[in-house]
Amino acid sequence: MVSTRLDCARIRAALRNIDPVFLHTPLYQCDALGNELGCTVSIKLETANPVRSFKARGTELVASMLTDQGRTAAVCASAGNLGQALAWSGRRRGLDVTVVAARRAPAAKLERIQALGARLELVDGDFEMARERAVDIARERGIRLVEDSLDIETCEGAATIGLELAGGPASFDAVLIALGGGAMATGVGHVLKTLSPDVEVICVQPVGAPAMTHSWHRRRVVTTDSTDTIADGVAGRYPIPEVLDDLIAVADDAVLVHETSIVTGMRMLLERAGLVVEPSAALGVAAILEDRERFAGRHVATIICGSNVDPEAYHRWIRS
Incomplete structure (x- = not known):
């Protein structure tokens, strides 16, 4: 049994209070993306809803x-x-x-x-x-x-994504999760480690906003003076101690990726999957790009967590 602030019974009960428009989001294998990345890639699409994110x-x-x-x-x-x-x-x-x-x-x-x-x-x-x-x-x-991530409701709401991943028709070797404050990573991670413990839970953060990743590796809160990343949705500087404790309990790894890989990931999601995504949503693809050998031949799921992006900035990034 995974020991965190979260509870699977409450997470299942939460489904009754979430508008159905945010539930049972598309989960599908994207062969065009997987063929280019050298592994089987499934997409969990959290952008097809009224607010275009999992939040x-x-x-x-x-x-x-x-x-x-x-x-x-x-x-x-x-x-x-x-x-x-x-x-x-x-x-x-x-x-x-x-x-x-x-x-x-x-x-x-x-x-x-x-x-x-x-x-x-x-x-x-x-x-x-x-x-x-x-x-x-x-x-x-x-x-x-x-307070996102500190309030348990934000974590257990995000954890319903984990119920859908664990209850889907396919089994995964690893799930890649964007890491910011930690609500999605701890929520999805808790459910997967409870229901599908063999699935590797890998959290991904930009090199320019590494506080939570450094904290996970050092097993203590590490803060930074500033952030420098286009992935604004995950650009925190002060990890919350309670959330870090949960993350340590459920994550198998936390990795950092570079801005060039994030931009390439956004471009690949557009060209291979037809998806316009914000930088945070491309972190999973960026992680595969930076460590192809680790994921070669494996079945990897990546959560596309948001598509609220400034059009002018988006076009500038993908054309760079």
Whole structure:
């Protein structure tokens, strides 16, 4: 039995509180991609939904819980995807949602947050600065602070992806998971290590935002002074101790990949799979590109976790 903050019974029960539009997402083998990478590649597509990322699996649980508690407002810090997801889930339940984001976050994500009815407050600096401001707002207004990865609902919502992977028709040798704050990695990892313990759980992070990966390898929290990556969705600097403990329990490995591999992965997903993805969603493909021998001949699943990308930046990257 895997020992983390998560619980498989709660994860299964969570399915009742998540809008079906976010569940049972496509899972399919992509031969064109696999042939080029030298292994069998299956794609778990978490972008074919109203917020174009996996995040709403968690915010659906958070918003449902807040409604049951009679709460009427919430605030979160977001690099973009969590804010959209909380705005969507909150609007559906009549919650007043405030999202704090870095001013330099992708414009497409910020515009979508506002379009979904949330208040948007921008701060100078990065995600960690947005998190500090969100804490202040929660205290000033006496409202619920939603903290991705620390709040167990965000992890157990993401963990429902693991139920779908473990319950699918195919068996995998490894699952590649983008690693940022850790909600998806710990959630999916917990389920796989409980239901399919032989599957290798590999977390992937950019070289330019390595805090959680360094922390996993050293078995203690390691922070960084800054981040430098196009994968804004995973660019945290301060790992959460409780989340790191969960990650240590469920991950078999954590690897770092370079920006050039992320861009190549995005291009390959467009050309071989017909998918427009944000950089974080290409981390799994980038990991295979940088270590082809490790994955040769194996069946690997990669979770395509988001497609909220600025069109101008996207075209610049894939043409580089």
